[in-house]
Amino acid sequence: MARAVPSALRGLTSVFTILTPPRAISRLAAMEVRLRPETESRIEELAAKTGRAPNDLIEDAMTGYLQELAQVRETLDSRYDDIKSGRVKPLDGEEAFANLRRKSKSDVRRARS
Secondary structure (H helix, E strand, O other): OOOOOOHHHHHHHHHHHHHHHOOOOOOOOOOOOOHHHHHHHHHHHHHHHHOHHHHHHHHHHHHHHHHHHHHHHHHHHHHHHHHHHOOOOOHHHHHHHHHHHHHHHHHHHHOOO
């Protein structure tokens, strides 16, 4: 989206553009990540087996992890909203486990008969 440039800056549009980075693009510079030796050796082994660079493997792993984290966060937020709005009633944890234990005992008795 183009921004209106004040008349005092019209002759300096290229400087204005260079000095104001796009707001939608965020990029981290190189980042140091400390790994346990076991993890590092597993990455190196996988890189050797697949022919892919270790950095690519780490990038893919982080991308997948962040996608999964976002999905979990979305699910938790949705469940919280359902409970808060009254669409869903929360269960008492102890009561839920007691029901599971009764059901398990009942299933075991049926299997024996």
